[in-house]
Amino acid sequence: DVKVTQSSRYLVKRTGEKVFLECVQDMDHENMFWYRQDPGLGLRLIYFSYDVKMKEKGDIPEGYSVSREKKERFSLILESASTNQTSMYLCASRGPGELFFGEGSRLTVL
Amino acid sequence: AQRVTQPEKLLSVFKGAPVELKCNYSYSGSPELFWYVQYSRQRLQLLLRHISRESIKGFTADLNKGETSFHLKKPFAQEEDSAMYYCALSGWGDYKLSFGAGTTVTVRA
Numbered sequence: 001d002v003k004v005t006q007s008s009r010y011l012v013k014r015t016g017e018k019v020f021l022e023c024v025q026d027m028d029h030e031n032m033f034w035y036r037q038d039p040g041l042g043l044r045l046i047y048f049s050y051d052v053k054m055k056e057k058g059d060i061p062e063g064y065s066v067s068r069e070k071k072e073r074f075s076l077i078l079e080s081a082s083t084n085q086t087s088m089y090l091c092a093s094r095g096p097g098e099l100f101f102g103e104g105s106r107l108t109v110l
Numbered sequence: 111a112q113r114v115t116q117p118e119k120l121l122s123v124f125k126g127a128p129v130e131l132k133c134n135y136s137y138s139g140s141p142e143l144f145w146y147v148q149y150s151r152q153r154l155q156l157l158l159r160h161i162s163r164e165s166i167k168g169f170t171a172d173l174n175k176g177e178t179s180f181h182l183k184k185p186f187a188q189e190e191d192s193a194m195y196y197c198a199l200s201g202w203g204d205y206k207l208s209f210g211a212g213t214t215v216t217v218r219a
Contacts, residue, residue, distance in 0.1 A: 031205040040119065042196060042211035043154075050205070058206075090154065094205050098144070099198075101154040 003027075006091050006102035013109050019078040021105050023091030031095070032074035034058075034066065037088040037104070046089075049074055081109045112137045114199050116210035123187050124218050131182040131213050133171075133197030143173055143180040144198040144207065154196070157182075167191070187217045 007022040025032065030051055035043040035058075045058030047066040055066050063085060067075045074093075078085055086109045091102040113136040123129045135141060145157040158166045160173040160180060171182045180197060197210040 033206070035209075040211060042116075043198075043209035045206065045208070048206055059208075094207075098156040098159065099146075099207055103153045 004091055004093055004100050004102040006089075006105045008105050009103065011105060011107045013081050013107065015082060015109060017081050017109075019081050019107065021076040021078075021089055021091070021107070023074045023076070023102055024072050025074075025091075025093040025100070026072065027093060027095060027100065028071065029093040029095045029100075030071070031093060032068065033092040033094070033099070034064075034074065034076045035090045035092065036060070037090055043090065046076065078107075081107075083109050085109050112141070112199055112201065112208045114197050114208055114210035116195075116197055116213050118213045119211065120214050120216070122216045122218060125189055126186050129184050129187040129191070129215065129217075131195050131197075131215065133180045133182065133210060135178050135180065135197075135199050137178075137199060137201065140202045141173075142200045142202055143171070144200075145169070145171055145180075145182050146196045146198055146209075148194045148196070150193070157195070187215075189217045189219060191215060192217045 004025045033048040034046045044060050046064050049055045049068040065077045089105045092099045115134045143160040147157040148154045169184045196212045198207045200207045
Protein backbone atom coordinates (compact mmCIF):
# COMPACT_ATOMS: atom_id res chain seq x y z
CA ASP A 1 0.00 0.00 0.00
CA VAL A 2 1.47 3.30 -1.08
CA LYS A 3 2.12 5.84 1.58
CA VAL A 4 2.80 9.52 1.90
CA THR A 5 3.26 10.42 5.54
CA GLN A 6 3.21 13.88 7.01
CA SER A 7 4.77 13.99 10.43
CA SER A 8 2.48 16.57 12.05
CA ARG A 9 -1.30 16.53 11.68
CA TYR A 10 -1.93 19.67 13.74
CA LEU A 11 0.41 22.51 14.67
CA VAL A 12 -0.13 25.81 16.45
CA LYS A 13 2.65 28.36 16.11
CA ARG A 14 3.18 32.00 16.91
CA THR A 15 3.85 34.77 14.42
CA GLY A 16 7.53 34.92 13.57
CA GLU A 17 8.32 31.34 14.50
CA LYS A 18 10.17 29.04 12.11
CA VAL A 19 8.04 26.08 11.10
CA PHE A 20 9.10 22.77 9.57
CA LEU A 21 6.61 20.45 7.88
CA GLU A 22 8.01 17.03 7.07
CA CYS A 23 6.84 14.58 4.43
CA VAL A 24 8.07 11.08 3.62
CA GLN A 25 7.02 8.77 0.79
CA ASP A 26 7.79 5.08 0.39
CA MET A 27 7.11 4.69 -3.34
CA ASP A 28 10.55 5.69 -4.64
CA HIS A 29 8.95 8.58 -6.53
CA GLU A 30 11.19 11.25 -7.92
CA ASN A 31 8.50 13.95 -7.91
CA MET A 32 7.23 15.51 -4.70
CA PHE A 33 4.98 18.49 -4.11
CA TRP A 34 3.70 20.84 -1.43
CA TYR A 35 0.24 22.35 -1.81
CA ARG A 36 -1.85 24.47 0.48
CA GLN A 37 -5.58 23.87 0.61
CA ASP A 38 -7.92 26.75 1.42
CA PRO A 39 -11.73 26.88 1.17
CA GLY A 40 -12.83 28.51 -2.05
CA LEU A 41 -9.30 28.55 -3.43
CA GLY A 42 -8.70 24.84 -3.88
CA LEU A 43 -5.17 23.49 -3.92
CA ARG A 44 -2.38 25.86 -4.77
CA LEU A 45 1.13 24.63 -5.51
CA ILE A 46 3.82 26.08 -3.28
CA TYR A 47 6.96 24.20 -4.35
CA PHE A 48 7.84 20.98 -6.07
CA SER A 49 10.91 18.84 -6.59
CA TYR A 50 11.85 16.58 -9.50
CA ASP A 51 14.86 15.06 -7.84
CA VAL A 52 17.07 15.15 -4.78
CA LYS A 53 18.41 18.64 -4.09
CA MET A 54 16.29 20.05 -6.91
CA LYS A 55 13.37 22.38 -6.30
CA GLU A 56 11.15 24.62 -8.33
CA LYS A 57 8.74 27.34 -7.32
CA GLY A 58 5.07 26.73 -7.74
CA ASP A 59 2.33 29.33 -7.90
CA ILE A 60 2.64 30.76 -4.37
CA PRO A 61 6.23 30.30 -3.11
CA GLU A 62 6.50 33.60 -1.21
CA GLY A 63 7.20 33.05 2.46
CA TYR A 64 8.16 29.40 1.99
CA SER A 65 11.24 27.36 1.23
CA VAL A 66 11.83 23.63 0.82
CA SER A 67 14.51 21.03 1.33
CA ARG A 68 15.02 17.68 -0.41
CA GLU A 69 18.16 16.04 0.89
CA LYS A 70 16.92 12.49 0.35
CA LYS A 71 14.66 11.08 -2.33
CA GLU A 72 11.96 9.98 0.10
CA ARG A 73 11.81 13.17 2.16
CA PHE A 74 10.53 16.64 1.21
CA SER A 75 10.31 19.37 3.83
CA LEU A 76 8.44 22.65 3.74
CA ILE A 77 9.87 25.51 5.77
CA LEU A 78 8.20 28.70 6.88
CA GLU A 79 11.09 30.94 7.87
CA SER A 80 8.92 33.38 9.79
CA ALA A 81 5.33 32.27 10.12
CA SER A 82 2.57 34.80 9.58
CA THR A 83 -1.16 34.60 10.25
CA ASN A 84 -1.97 34.45 6.54
CA GLN A 85 -0.10 31.14 6.40
CA THR A 86 -2.75 29.51 8.57
CA SER A 87 -3.92 26.72 6.30
CA MET A 88 -4.00 23.01 5.52
CA TYR A 89 -0.76 21.86 3.91
CA LEU A 90 -0.75 18.80 1.69
CA CYS A 91 2.30 16.88 0.59
CA ALA A 92 2.10 14.66 -2.49
CA SER A 93 4.32 12.46 -4.58
CA ARG A 94 3.98 11.19 -8.11
CA GLY A 95 5.55 8.57 -10.29
CA PRO A 96 4.38 7.89 -13.85
CA GLY A 97 0.74 7.65 -12.75
CA GLU A 98 -1.39 9.43 -10.25
CA LEU A 99 -0.56 11.90 -7.53
CA PHE A 100 -0.63 10.41 -4.00
CA PHE A 101 -1.39 12.67 -1.07
CA GLY A 102 -0.57 12.70 2.60
CA GLU A 103 -3.25 13.27 5.22
CA GLY A 104 -2.36 16.92 5.57
CA SER A 105 -0.91 19.19 8.24
CA ARG A 106 -3.24 21.81 9.63
CA LEU A 107 -1.20 24.81 10.70
CA THR A 108 -2.59 27.64 12.81
CA VAL A 109 -0.45 30.73 13.23
CA LEU A 110 -1.49 32.98 16.12
CA ALA B 111 -0.28 29.01 -18.39
CA GLN B 112 -2.69 26.32 -17.28
CA ARG B 113 -5.88 26.93 -15.38
CA VAL B 114 -8.76 24.84 -14.09
CA THR B 115 -12.17 26.34 -13.37
CA GLN B 116 -14.89 24.69 -11.32
CA PRO B 117 -17.79 27.13 -11.41
CA GLU B 118 -19.86 25.52 -8.64
CA LYS B 119 -18.62 25.77 -5.07
CA LEU B 120 -21.57 23.82 -3.67
CA LEU B 121 -23.88 21.25 -5.19
CA SER B 122 -26.79 19.67 -3.38
CA VAL B 123 -28.78 16.80 -4.88
CA PHE B 124 -31.23 14.20 -3.69
CA LYS B 125 -30.29 10.56 -3.46
CA GLY B 126 -31.03 8.83 -6.74
CA ALA B 127 -30.89 12.04 -8.77
CA PRO B 128 -28.26 12.66 -11.43
CA VAL B 129 -25.28 14.77 -10.53
CA GLU B 130 -22.90 16.68 -12.81
CA LEU B 131 -19.84 18.60 -11.67
CA LYS B 132 -18.48 21.05 -14.18
CA CYS B 133 -14.82 21.51 -14.98
CA ASN B 134 -13.34 23.76 -17.66
CA TYR B 135 -9.66 24.14 -18.37
CA SER B 136 -7.25 26.38 -20.17
CA TYR B 137 -4.10 24.84 -21.60
CA SER B 138 -2.28 25.40 -24.87
CA GLY B 139 -0.92 21.89 -25.32
CA SER B 140 -2.25 18.39 -24.84
CA PRO B 141 -3.63 18.04 -21.32
CA GLU B 142 -4.06 15.16 -18.95
CA LEU B 143 -7.21 15.57 -16.83
CA PHE B 144 -8.10 14.08 -13.47
CA TRP B 145 -10.84 14.12 -10.87
CA TYR B 146 -9.79 13.82 -7.24
CA VAL B 147 -12.14 13.29 -4.31
CA GLN B 148 -11.82 13.97 -0.58
CA TYR B 149 -14.30 12.25 1.72
CA SER B 150 -14.76 13.53 5.25
CA ARG B 151 -11.64 12.97 7.35
CA GLN B 152 -9.85 11.16 4.54
CA ARG B 153 -6.94 12.09 2.35
CA LEU B 154 -7.38 13.34 -1.18
CA GLN B 155 -7.47 10.43 -3.62
CA LEU B 156 -7.77 9.87 -7.33
CA LEU B 157 -11.29 9.22 -8.59
CA LEU B 158 -10.56 8.93 -12.29
CA ARG B 159 -8.30 10.14 -15.08
CA HIS B 160 -9.35 10.72 -18.65
CA ILE B 161 -6.79 8.44 -20.29
CA SER B 162 -8.09 5.37 -18.46
CA ARG B 163 -11.66 5.97 -19.68
CA GLU B 164 -13.02 3.99 -16.73
CA SER B 165 -16.16 4.34 -14.68
CA ILE B 166 -15.28 4.52 -11.00
CA LYS B 167 -18.01 4.28 -8.34
CA GLY B 168 -20.50 4.97 -11.13
CA PHE B 169 -18.80 8.23 -12.14
CA THR B 170 -17.70 9.01 -15.67
CA ALA B 171 -16.00 11.99 -17.24
CA ASP B 172 -15.40 12.75 -20.89
CA LEU B 173 -12.72 15.06 -22.16
CA ASN B 174 -14.21 17.52 -24.65
CA LYS B 175 -11.29 19.30 -26.28
CA GLY B 176 -13.56 21.53 -28.35
CA GLU B 177 -15.26 22.93 -25.26
CA THR B 178 -12.15 22.45 -23.07
CA SER B 179 -14.25 20.66 -20.50
CA PHE B 180 -14.01 17.55 -18.36
CA HIS B 181 -17.33 17.34 -16.55
CA LEU B 182 -17.93 14.59 -13.98
CA LYS B 183 -21.25 12.77 -14.08
CA LYS B 184 -23.14 10.13 -12.19
CA PRO B 185 -26.68 9.08 -13.14
CA PHE B 186 -27.87 8.15 -9.64
CA ALA B 187 -26.22 9.89 -6.69
CA GLN B 188 -25.72 8.01 -3.42
CA GLU B 189 -25.29 9.44 0.08
CA GLU B 190 -21.72 8.14 0.17
CA ASP B 191 -20.90 10.42 -2.77
CA SER B 192 -21.04 13.41 -0.44
CA ALA B 193 -17.51 14.80 -0.58
CA MET B 194 -15.27 17.53 -1.98
CA TYR B 195 -14.35 17.03 -5.63
CA TYR B 196 -11.40 18.61 -7.41
CA CYS B 197 -10.68 18.72 -11.10
CA ALA B 198 -6.99 18.78 -11.99
CA LEU B 199 -4.82 19.16 -15.06
CA SER B 200 -1.24 18.43 -16.03
CA GLY B 201 0.52 18.93 -19.31
CA TRP B 202 1.42 15.74 -21.10
CA GLY B 203 4.74 14.53 -19.71
CA ASP B 204 4.66 17.16 -16.95
CA TYR B 205 4.33 15.83 -13.40
CA LYS B 206 2.94 19.03 -11.91
CA LEU B 207 -0.84 19.19 -11.39
CA SER B 208 -2.97 22.33 -11.27
CA PHE B 209 -6.23 22.07 -9.36
CA GLY B 210 -9.55 23.84 -9.48
CA ALA B 211 -11.19 25.46 -6.47
CA GLY B 212 -13.26 22.37 -5.73
CA THR B 213 -16.96 21.55 -5.52
CA THR B 214 -18.59 20.32 -2.33
CA VAL B 215 -21.29 17.80 -3.08
CA THR B 216 -24.01 16.98 -0.59
CA VAL B 217 -26.37 14.12 -1.35
CA ARG B 218 -29.57 14.31 0.67
CA ALA B 219 -31.74 11.34 1.56
